[in-house]
Amino acid sequence: MEKTDDKNQQQEEEQVVNPWEVSAKDGGKIDYDKLIDKFGCQRLDQSFVDRVQRLTSRPPHVFLRRGVFFAHRDFNDILDAYERGEKFYLYTGRGPSSEALHLGHLIPFMFTKYLQDAFKVPLVIQLTDDEKCMWKNLSVEESQRLARENAKDIIACGFDISKTFIFSDFDYVGGAFYKNMVKVAKCVTYNKVVGIFGFTGEDHIGKVSFPPVQAVPSFPSSFPHLFSGKDNLRCLIPCAIDQDPYFRMTRDVAPRIGYHKPALIESLFFPALQGENGKMSASDPNSAIYVTDSAKDIKYKVNKHAFTGGQESIEKHRQYGANLEVDIPIKYLNFFLEDDAELEHIKKEYGAGRMLTGEVKKRLTEVLTELVERHRRARAAVTDEMVDAFMAVRPLPNMFD
Amino acid sequence: MGYSKDQLLARLKELQIEFSQYEHPIVLTVEAQAKYVGNTGGVLSKNLFLKDKKHRYYVVSALADTKVDLKVLSQRLGLGKGGLRMAPEEALGEILQVPLGCVTPFAVVNESARHVSLLLDQGFKTQKCCIFHPLSNDMSISLNAQGLDKFLESVGRNPSYIDLEANPPVGKDQPPDLAAFVPSDSPVLSDLPGKAPSSQDSTVKSVGAATNSAAAVTAKAVKPSGKAQNVKEKPVDSVRPPIPAADAGKFVEELLDRASALLLSEISEDSIKQHGGQLGDEVANNIKKGLREDLKNLATIFKNTAYTEGFYAGTRYQPKRL
Numbered sequence: 157m158e159k160t161d162d163k164n165q166q167q168e169e170e171q172v173v174n175p176w177e178v179s180a181k182d183g184g185k186i187d188y189d190k191l192i193d194k195f196g197c198q199r200l201d202q203s204f205v206d207r208v209q210r211l212t213s214r215p216p217h218v219f220l221r222r223g224v225f226f227a228h229r230d231f232n233d234i235l236d237a238y239e240r241g242e243k244f245y246l247y248t249g250r251g252p253s254s255e256a257l258h259l260g261h262l263i264p265f266m267f268t269k270y271l272q273d274a275f276k277v278p279l280v281i282q283l284t285d286d287e288k289c290m291w292k293n294l295s296v297e298e299s300q301r302l303a304r305e306n307a308k309d310i311i312a313c314g315f316d317i318s319k320t321f322i323f324s325d326f327d328y329v330g331g332a333f334y335k336n337m338v339k340v341a342k343c344v345t346y347n348k349v350v351g352i353f354g355f356t357g358e359d360h361i362g363k364v365s366f367p368p369v370q371a372v373p374s375f376p377s378s379f380p381h382l383f384s385g386k387d388n389l390r391c392l393i394p395c396a397i398d399q400d401p402y403f404r405m406t407r408d409v410a411p412r413i414g415y416h417k418p419a420l421i422e423s424l425f426f427p428a429l430q431g432e433n434g435k436m437s438a439s440d441p442n443s444a445i446y447v448t449d450s451a452k453d454i455k456y457k458v459n460k461h462a463f464t465g466g467q468e469s470i471e472k473h474r475q476y477g478a479n480l481e482v483d484i485p486i487k488y489l490n491f492f493l494e495d496d497a498e499l500e501h502i503k504k505e506y507g508a509g510r511m512l513t514g515e516v517k518k519r520l521t522e523v524l525t526e527l528v529e530r531h532r533r534a535r536a537a538v539t540d541e542m543v544d545a546f547m548a549v550r551p552l553p554n555m556f557d
Numbered sequence: 558m559g560y561s562k563d564q565l566l567a568r569l570k571e572l573q574i575e576f577s578q579y580e581h582p583i584v585l586t587v588e589a590q591a592k593y594v595g596n597t598g599g600v601l602s603k604n605l606f607l608k609d610k611k612h613r614y615y616v617v618s619a620l621a622d623t624k625v626d627l628k629v630l631s632q633r634l635g636l637g638k639g640g641l642r643m644a645p646e647e648a649l650g651e652i653l654q655v656p657l658g659c660v661t662p663f664a665v666v667n668e669s670a671r672h673v674s675l676l677l678d679q680g681f682k683t684q685k686c687c688i689f690h691p692l693s694n695d696m697s698i699s700l701n702a703q704g705l706d707k708f709l710e711s712v713g714r715n716p717s718y719i720d721l722e723a724n725p726p727v728g729k730d731q732p733p734d735l736a737a738f739v740p741s742d743s744p745v746l747s748d749l750p751g752k753a754p755s756s757q758d759s760t761v762k763s764v765g766a767a768t769n770s771a772a773a774v775t776a777k778a779v780k781p782s783g784k785a786q787n788v789k790e791k792p793v794d795s796v797r798p799p800i801p802a803a804d805a806g807k808f809v810e811e812l813l814d815r816a817s818a819l820l821l822s823e824i825s826e827d828s829i830k831q832h833g834g835q836l837g838d839e840v841a842n843n844i845k846k847g848l849r850e851d852l853k854n855l856a857t858i859f860k861n862t863a864y865t866e867g868f869y870a871g872t873r874y875q876p877k878r879l
Binding site for chain 2: 273295297298301311314315317318530534537539541542544545548550
């Protein structure tokens with residue numbers, strides 16, 4: 157039974173989480189337990205992580221170990237089917253609203269790459285240039301251009317071209333994809349979509365009719381050049397939890413049109429440098445580390461803008477230790493420091509006051525610089541021709557190898 | 558087939574760039590142009606098409622009154638004292654695809670001008686409107702710098718404005734401040750990294766998403782070290798060489814370099830003392846652990862590049878004649 161999101165209930169100062177806005181109650185932290193409860197998805201517990209390790213014969217991704225991907229819908233069905241020898245495909249996407257990608261944007265892609273490698277399954281990546289054209293009032297050309305630019309950063313995350321299809325809505329909508337869009341649209345009343353997404357009478361009809369576009373990549377028949385004859389293929393969607401409304405709608409519709417419900421695996425929000433009160437914002441350059449930042453920029457941002465849980469003076473710090481609950485460098489290390497033992501050590505020493513904030517920041521700067529540097533080098537190897545190849549409507553004969 | 562004037566005007570309208578257009582008889586000089594559009598309130602531009610000794614091309618677009626000293630510019634680009642001269646007439650037609658007397662920043666819309674470096678006078682930014690030829694000498698258009706920027710960005714260029722009259726010293730401790738503007742087809746500075754393969758032709762459908770070679774040009778340039786004025790390009794840290802493309806030899810060298818660097822760092826007096834005879838196992842494990850992900854990433858890039866080359870060839874293959 158899916159819980160539906162009743163927008164009318166959100167009158168009190170509740171936290172707001174939907175695809176276009178994320179803000180905590182009273183400017184505090186996002187309450188993820190409440191979110192899971194409200195949305196009606198499941199917690200991803202340690203037993204899942206162990207099972208994934210067993211099935212893929214490799215250590216689980218750092219995001220799984222640290223609870224970054226913490227919620228799911230029907231992930232157990234995917235794993236059950238996988239154990240029986242039934243494969244699945246991955247579906248994720250990006251709304252190309254800006255050229256500047258920050259680390260928060262990369263998280264679902266880093267995790268999806270791991271899933272592709274670990275389970276050896278194909279992937280479709282949707283670039284919702286039409287959505288950004290409508291919501292951010294960009295011109296069609298500009299949103300298409302941004303889609304291509306973003307595609308390069310996405311490719312730089314290391315996806316295997318023989319198993320990955322990237323498409324932009326403006327290029328691809330039509331044919332079988334559009335047929336599915338109409339099938340989905342017929343199953344969702346205007347009232348329902350208003351209830352889920354909060355549209356008003358002032359919103360233009362483009363917005364109102366957009367949700368099916370993001371829904372139908374969950375159905376294999378939308379990609380006849382890839383999955384023809386495989387109508388039974390399941391779909392797993394790694395995404396940040398604010399995308400849940402789209403897929404609640406999709407899961408509601410799927411059985412009515414004879415398709416499997418897509419499964420979801422959802423992540424926390426990557427906190428802004430200044431602290432845990434929402435998502436990073438592409439419009440404030442100091443709230444995030446961008447993939448184009450130099451080592452100097454990263455050092456500056458971490459040192460000057462990262463919100464820490466350290467005490468005001470060294471004496472106080474040694475006495476009371478750091479407040480790990482709010483410390484951003486620790487949270488970032490939680491995402492990106494691979495070595496579990498080292499992270500534990502840092503948390504212990506910093507929490508006890510034996511390690512100073514400066515040291516933690518220094519380690520974080522190292523980790524982030526290495527990450528951004530690696531990304532940039534991979535990005536430099538992505539040519540326009542490579543983007544064309546990733547985006548070409550072509551068969552992927554080795555997609556399950 | 559170069560872009561035509563009408564195509565350009567249509568494009569500007571599509572991008573919602575405000576401009577005024579003035580038709581007049583064909584003009585070949587700024588003075589002649591001034592007779593027809595000198596009183597329209599916009600400022601005239603002079604546009605030079607230049608070439609250096611290594612056959613790299615530059616369009617310098619400046620306010621008509623700005624003094625442009627080719628000797629100084631040549632030094633600031635790192636080409637030495639006499640490195641720049643006016644490009645030959647044939648190059649105008651071949652590369653910019655505009656007629657004589659019609660050099661204009663808009664010419665970079667053409668595929669053939671992919672590798673031409675564009676230097677814009679910062680003076681444009683303070684003017685209400687500036688006048689350029691829209692790929693044809695029988696018309697002039699007047700628009701502001703933001704409009705020009707919007708157009709340039711739409712064809713994949715990163716517009717940057719420089720002080721063309723500046724004459725900073727260039728020497729051992731002051732690297733040429735405009736070095737980043739030199740197209741990277743052949744490196745100027747000796748430690749400039751080689752470029753990844755990018756073919757001349759483009760299979761892209763939409764014009765707006767056309768060639769990002771300009772981005773590739775600026776991305777490959779070395780940031781001159783430390784003190785010198787650096788024009789803000791797309792920031793790239795190129796201290797290390799970029800990932801080699803689908804060149805098996807280079808790929809293997811990169812892998813071996815990384816492996817041996819890690820190996821050497823693992824073997825020290827301390828580690829020998831610590832592990833003794835087991836050092837081999839210990840080092841082997843650490844190398845695998847430390848390099849696994851890195852090498853997989855490199856291999857994926859190599860695979861993707863090779864696939865792309867094959868794909869590209871496939872789209873142009875001619876079926877066997879039966």
